[in-house]
Amino acid sequence: MTKDSLSISVVIVTLDRAESVRDVLDCLVRQTRQPDEVIVVDNGSKDNTKEVVSSFDGRLNIKYVYEEARGIPFARNAGVRNATGDIIAFIDDDCIADENWLKYIEIPFIRDPNVGVVGGDLSYLEKGESILEKFHKRYMR
């Protein structure tokens, strides 16, 4: 059975990158298809990540989760356990999503109930000017 609409939880795993978490959350506020829930999993930050997350109360349905066990899979799992959406979408804490990101992520899930995983494209932020950043832009995605 296919549903006309699904609920989406976005999970962001982070460690000591409060300012870049602010950028990710800003880009979620700007989504044309708003997330139904945003979960920030803090994997042990010593900076003001928690305050940055709280500052988005009211603009996003946002939840701060602290995960003590260090490591990406532990933190991602904490996100999944706290998510209530039909779809659980991951974005990293040093990324910016295009404003139609969630709109396009949702389409294949609605169209076909056997679609379990949807992956989007990755590219590099244009501001990269150091030689290492240029290198990443050329060789990696």
Place this chain on the structure above:
Amino acid sequence: MIIQILSNFCDEGYLEKERYNFTSPFFAGANVAFRRGVFEQLGLYDERCATGEDHDICLRAAGAGWDLYFQPKALVRHNNKGKLRRFIRRWFYYGFKHPYVYKKHTPKALQVYLVNRGAGQGYLYSCVLNIKKSPLHLVIFITPFLTMHIFLILTIVTALLGLNITTWMFGSVTVLAGLAYLKSDVDLKHPLQSIVFAGLRYTANMALLVGGLLGSLRLGMLYISGTLDYKG
């Protein structure tokens, strides 16, 4: 791992069925979404995967019969601020931790992979040899990088033994493999940048190779990693 992450030669649509093998493309954890039912059926991310947890869960989902769909319009931009030391450490770490994911999904075997130049649907490597009843657990990705080093070692050994003709033969193959390896870095409009890129890519590949060797030996196997190449 980089060698299998879906790249720009893949169009929107379903990833191939029958794709449940280690070199199948997968979605990077930085931009991926799951139906809740996938986690309900398969459980969560494997917490023993220090990296490659994204690769592992895509393999498990595909193996359980779920479809994987690539939606290039769902675009995420990555900010990769880099320091050289961190860059080397990261590639070493990818190499070091990846054999676990490989071993988990591939029973004891001797497998040889070749670069698949006619790559479609994100397949960068083809398995050209698969001996299932192997006493050794050995996997080799044959790349220009690896070929260059093997023939370089042979050249040095034969030179030390005073085998002149053989040395010239091995030396020539070393140079050809080296040129094939460097081809993707050369940009005649930016010669200095080409040299720096070649150096960085060589460093990353060496870190990946050494990491993979050490990481796999710890698991009682031998894993000769694929490399990082520009894919046009």
